[in-house]
Amino acid sequence: MNHAHRTITDLQIAYIGGGSRGWAWTFMTDLSMDDSLSGTIRLYDIDQKAAKNNEIIGNHLTAQPDTAGKWNYIACSDMEEALTGADFVIISILPGTFDEMESDVHLPERLGIYQSVGDTAGPGGIIRALRTIPMFAEFAKAIKAWAPHAWVINYTNPMTLCVKTLYHVFPQIKAFGCCHEVFGTEKVLKGIAEEALGVDRIDRRDIHVNVLGINHFTWFDQASYQDIDLFPVYRDYIDKHFEEGYREPDRNWANSTFACAHRVKFDLFRRFGLIAAAGDRHLAEFMPGNEYLKDPETVAGWKFGLTTVRWRKEDLKQRLAKSARLAEGLEEMERKPSGEEGILLIKALCGLDRVISNVNIPNAGLQIPNLPALAVVETNAVFSRDSIKPLMAGPLPEPVRRLILPHTANHEDVLKAAMDCRRDLVYKAFFNDPLVKGRAKEEDIKKLADDMIANTLAYLPEGWK
DSSP states (O other): OOOOOOOEEEEEEEEETTTOSSHHHHHHHHHHTOTTEEEEEEEEOSSHHHHHHHHHHHHHHHHSTTOSSOEEEEEESSHHHHHTTOSEEEEOOOSSOHHHHHHHHHGGGGGTOOOSSOSSSHHHHHHHHHHHHHHHHHHHHHHHHHOTTSEEEEOOSSHHHHHHHHHHHOTTOEEEEOOSHHHHHHHHHHHHHHHHHTOSOOOGGGEEEEEEEETTEEEEEEEEETTEEHHHHHHHHHHHHTTTOOOOTTOOGGGOSSOOOSHHHHHHHHHHSSEEOSOHHHHHHHSOTTSTTSSHHHHHHTTOOOOOHHHHHHHHHHHHHHHHHHHTTSSOOOOOOOOOOHHHHHHHHTTSOOEEEEEEEEOTTOSSTTSOTTSEEEEEEEEETTEEEEOOOOOOOHHHHHHHHHHHHHHHHHHHHHHHTOHHHHHHHHHHSTTTTTSSOHHHHHHHHHHHHHTTGGGSOGGGO
16 A cells, blocks of 8 residues: 655644744754644744744744755744644743742752752742743633634643643643653663663664653653563662663763763662653652752762753853854754654644654543542653543552652642732642751741742732732
8 A cells, every 4th residue: 555655734833932042943943854744833922032033043944955844934923923723832931031040949048948950849840830820821811712723732841730720721722741851761761771681772762661640750660672671671770880870871960960870760769669750850859858959969979960040041141142143144053853752743643643652631531540630640642633642551659659649739739829829828839848848947938938939029910919
């Protein structure tokens, strides 16, 4: 049977946060290298100049004779223009600026509370969510009004609460959250398997895993390569290399802000018997504060890093300069596949393929039966034409479920706090967060919450003032 190569030529994609200097470029590059899709990408951003720059950069990429995927980029001045008629909506924003994030990440240090990321869990994640949820409530209303049938892909953190807000405001929305942390752990397994089995060049996608948990605190209870169970291989590797950890061949953890030696993963495997499937910086933040993040010396001992916001600010300066060079044609966009799966999932939803990948959506089908149905969970799902079917991931082992429950409870409280401007629920979430719990006096924790809210007031609704 001869199957002609199918192409879709008039796809309409709205990009909220279309002035992005990170993820937008990754997305543009991946699209430019795939000849099965083309169409229009409408870029909307509160920073209109940034969106305009990306319009120039994107159209310049399309104009290159060797660009396979031809897209027309248009900067839009409002959400209605961007969303009307969209087949897909991408959301990738920075809620607030790095000044607010500096307070999120570093202010809790005065109580001895350290955070390695500060955008998902911990005090930083909670306060960032207060800024983000009202924005996502607006996005959900706009999507309901102008693109109710579009597929909505979120890349913004805190991932779980962003997706939760979209469904809370518009229950019929077709939204899901994409995160690459699981792929990172598949790459670690691939590297360990290559070394242990003496196999050359395993493809990450041939490592088959069952994913269960919540975003940035995901776990594998099954992992295999062809006919080989990778759990004994992983256990054996950990027994031999627990102290030094695993060094990714293409990264030097010691001089990279985001790298780690995966020792937190190794320790969690020894303690709980499952493979923790996110970067160590994320995993550490979901655990009690007296464990991996007790103090900077402890962090150094586990061989991961505390991200400083100073580094992020420096990085942004460099990306702004790069944006100007790209827009002026002084530099060409480097074209290499990112390893992200966004384009694959879009192709599958268009009916060009069928893909199994990890996804963040509500637990409505009880894909993890011993977590609440209202929780947004991360499991595998089957993507096919206009359809996402979550796979039954099965129950979490009780000790791991107990680690996750304070976070799913906090997601409920923080959503309510943000929607109704309720300070009492922010305090409750702080007290309940494992990084904070038992680390300081109640009045000091309340004072920390108040000060962190004060530092982000410019980005909060009137009700907080």
